[in-house]
Amino acid sequence: MDQNIPDIVIGRLPLYLRELSRMEAEQNRLTASSQELAERLGMSSAQIRKDLSHFGEFGKQGTGYHIHYLIERLTDILHLTREWPVALVGAGFLGHALASYRGFQRRGFAITCVFDNDPAKVGERVGDLVVQDAADMADALRGVRIAILAVPAGDAQATADALVAAGVRAILCYAPVALSVPDGVQVSYSDPVVQLQQMTYHLTLDEG
Amino acid sequence: MDQNIPDIVIGRLPLYLRELSRMEAEQNRLTASSQELAERLGMSSAQIRKDLSHFGEFGKQGTGYHIHYLIERLTDILHLTREWPVALVGAGFLGHALASYRGFQRRGFAITCVFDNDPAKVGERVGDLVVQDAADMADALRGVRIAILAVPAGDAQATADALVAAGVRAILCYAPVALSVPDGVQVSYSDPVVQLQQMTYHLTLDEG
DNA sequence: TAGATTGTTAATCGATTAACAATC
DNA sequence: TAGATTGTTAATCGATTAACAATC
Numbered sequence: 491m492d493q494n495i496p497d498i499v500i501g502r503l504p505l506y507l508r509e510l511s512r513m514e515a516e517q518n519r520l521t522a523s524s525q526e527l528a529e530r531l532g533m534s535s536a537q538i539r540k541d542l543s544h545f546g547e548f549g550k551q552g553t554g555y556h557i558h559y560l561i562e563r564l565t566d567i568l569h570l571t572r573e574w575p576v577a578l579v580g581a582g583f584l585g586h587a588l589a590s591y592r593g594f595q596r597r598g599f600a601i602t603c604v605f606d607n608d609p610a611k612v613g614e615r616v617g618d619l620v621v622q623d624a625a626d627m628a629d630a631l632r633g634v635r636i637a638i639l640a641v642p643a644g645d646a647q648a649t650a651d652a653l654v655a656a657g658v659r660a661i662l663c664y665a666p667v668a669l670s671v672p673d674g675v676q677v678s679y680s681d682p683v684v685q686l687q688q689m690t691y692h693l694t695l696d697e698g
Numbered sequence: 699m700d701q702n703i704p705d706i707v708i709g710r711l712p713l714y715l716r717e718l719s720r721m722e723a724e725q726n727r728l729t730a731s732s733q734e735l736a737e738r739l740g741m742s743s744a745q746i747r748k749d750l751s752h753f754g755e756f757g758k759q760g761t762g763y764h765i766h767y768l769i770e771r772l773t774d775i776l777h778l779t780r781e782w783p784v785a786l787v788g789a790g791f792l793g794h795a796l797a798s799y800r801g802f803q804r805r806g807f808a809i810t811c812v813f814d815n816d817p818a819k820v821g822e823r824v825g826d827l828v829v830q831d832a833a834d835m836a837d838a839l840r841g842v843r844i845a846i847l848a849v850p851a852g853d854a855q856a857t858a859d860a861l862v863a864a865g866v867r868a869i870l871c872y873a874p875v876a877l878s879v880p881d882g883v884q885v886s887y888s889d890p891v892v893q894l895q896q897m898t899y900h901l902t903l904d905e906g
Numbered sequence: 907t908a909g910a911t912t913g914t915t916a917a918t919c920g921a922t923t924a925a926c927a928a929t930c
Numbered sequence: 931t932a933g934a935t936t937g938t939t940a941a942t943c944g945a946t947t948a949a950c951a952a953t954c
Binding site: 500591636681 | 711784843846874886888897
Binding site: 496498499534536537540550551552553 | 944945946947948949952953954
């Protein structure tokens with residue numbers, strides 16, 4: 491049981507959890523080997539065993555891992571034993587899509603409030619929630635440590651500053667900007683164009 | 699000028715491009731040093747210089763990089779000198795959000811067709827496009843090499859298979875599944891829950 | 907038992923960084 | 931010129947993998 495586990499390892503645990511959950515739900519499987527999990531995820535079995543070994547010994551020689559047990563362990567490790575409330579900022583198309591997505595609740599998160607700074611949107615329904623004024627975030631955010639940022643690029647940094655001031659410690663940022671945040675605040679980004687641009691490097695322009 | 703450049707390097711180029719574009723648009727700046735770019739992106743200046751050195755010598759000692767020139771070089775390297783047509787599959791909330799997002803066009807991509815397998819959605823407007831039947835993808839996809847997958851998890855693999863069969867070589871997958879694709883087909887994933895689960899590892903459960 | 911698979915070690919592989927000569 | 935900053939080298943750091951004893 492290590493003290494300091496590389497973030498690249500932590501980043502793979504949710505993938506293991508997701509795939510194991512899928513195996514448990516779709517098949518009548520009780521156990522899985524690192525080899526099988528690796529094939530399904532397109533990685534090496536050694537990497538999976540190494541990653542898990544940071545946290546303990548969860549498998550059995552000759553048998554592999556008990557799926558349900560490993561799911562429980564991973565849920566524990568990732569602090570997913572209770573549901574995390576999440577604030578959503580931005581009630582545009584993307585905000586609507588996120589608020590309507592059922593996958594959050596199923597996997598440990600619940601969007602509990604939605605904000606926008608556009609007076610026209612305040613009061614509007616988004617998913618099961620009503621849009622609140624972004625100016626009221628500080629009060630409404632008591633106890634919420636996680637926020638999803640779905641505002642235009644130009645508003646992103648100021649919004650992040652307000653979220654951090656209100657106590658948020660983890661931000662999932664959909665705006666195409668690099669945020670500046672204090673130590674101790676985590677930011678994870680999602681920019682589809684950045685992902686596409688990485689892939690076009692490997693594609694050729696000609697023929698079309 | 700290397701032959702084989704690590705993918706982790708390629709993955710950072712779009713971030714350089716994005717930040718430089720922002721500097722050019724928002725400020726009256728002609729040049730930027732690796733130091734300044736690094737600070738804005740939260741990385742080391744040595745890494746930026748090393749990354750760029752894989753492709754040539756773009757800077758000047760004492761001065762740094764000419765922003766506009768470096769943008770052009772990166773645009774070239776990433777094959778963004780022409781606009782790429784992109785197919786969108788899935789016309790749910792997320793599909794609507796993606797189809798309405800203006801950021802694609804501004805940065806080298808254009809969603810040119812939208813598909814769904816739900817007859818109720820076929821014919822519906824999404825952004826500026828009309829939803830086509832997913833059964834017709836093979837024909838409608840002539841010349842399109844990039845697709846965005848915004849379908850439910852259960853449909854993702856079959857849809858990916860159909861896209862690949864139709865000639866798609868790069869898939870941006872929003873479904874929470876690991877796709878299996880042939881060699882030569884690139885897949886990039888976006889699963890917000892995976893990102894949130896990585897961050898909760900670093901958050902403590904206690905205190906609400 | 908024989909076969910399968912773990913957890914771990916040591917080796918390999920790859921990425922990042924510090925430092926500096928070159929030079930604008 | 932003096933100051934700034936590049937491109938590159940070599941050292942460091944970290945991650946992946948192959949292999950295997952242990953053991954179910």
